[in-house]
Amino acid sequence: MSALCFETQITRRTVLAVLGMSALGLAATGTPIFADESRSDGLGKILPKFSEPSRLILARLLHDPEYSGRIPAVEAAALSRNENTTADKLMLELIPLAQSYSFAPISNFYVGALVRGASGDLYTGANIEIPGQxxxxxxxxxxxxxxxxxMHGEKALTALAVGGAPCGHCRQFIEEMSPGGEILILTPQKPPAKLSSILPAAFGPAALGMKQGALPVEETDLKLVSGSADPLFAAALDAARKSHAPYSKSPSGVxxxxxxxxxxxxxxxxNVAFNPSLSPLQTALVGLIANGGTFADISAVTLAELENPTIxxxxxxxxxxxxxxxxxxxxIVSASI
Ligand SMILES: [Zn+2]
Structure with missing residues (x-):
């Protein structure tokens, strides 16, 4: 979460209202999000300074049922050209789009962020709170x-944009993604700053003897103990294989x-500091929310982990x-190495 929230609170609820239907959710049914000549009007409310060609690019991406919160590098470059802006500034300007996915029933504090991978692709993220928990x-x-x-397999992260300085918890989490603090932190009205400048004397993966952080993803060769043809089991196992669990040596996936x-x-x-770690269900929820889904869409949940894990x-x-x-x-399905 960041220290500064936008004055105009554009929530996912607002986005749905703006788009005139249960917009992003309906994308999964193939129903057009922008069905008439004012197809980019919804994004016009969220990104009022963006040009029509840019809104059409984004509308096309959001309309894809497989949309996963990723803006491919080629599209990001086109957006930068259209808006006559730099790659870094574009990320800042896209924050309201990321923010529109926020689900914050406890704090009502709606936050959006973007990161840029080494591939040049952009990824959106929003805060997610679990009601009553x-x-x-x-x-x-x-x-x-x-x-x-x-989860998209980025080998490294080069920049992160957010509306205000990241909280201490996030700085620690980002350190695991970019040990040494090379990643640029972009916030409005401030020059870009390396993570290392806002997290000096960082407690990084090396403190517990690791040679690298969470990226690039290293796969563990796991197999299901009991076979099943259910693709959901295979998905949970695949996620477990891609865990970053060097401290507990207890890979898991959902x-x-x-x-x-x-x-x-x-x-x-x-995370080397343990507490900022993300559980596999939290990470899976990030994917669901990035696709425009809601908790009400969930019909099955499968956890894959070792038979006798340390944790x-x-x-x-x-x-x-x-x-x-x-x-x-x-x-729950059990796996073995
Ligand atoms: Zn935070």
């Missing part, structure tokens, strides 16, 4: 954007299936599952 389950927008890039049959996967992403995600996963999808039973 421990504040520690909340995902900050910066974590959301970073984990979105992680697969979420929606009522429309979409599957979102989330890997466990550990288990079962309890925390089921607690969060009960809060957001009470009618869904958590399925």
């Amino acid at each position: 421990c504040l520690g389950f909340a995902v900050h927008a910066e974590q959301s954007a970073c984990s979105n890039a992680y 697969g979420i299936r929606t009522a429309r049959g979409r599957i979102f996967r989330g890997s466990y992403i550990e 288990t995600q079962k309890a925390v996963t089921d607690t969060v599952r009960a809060a957001i999808a009470p009618s869904v039973k958590l399925q």
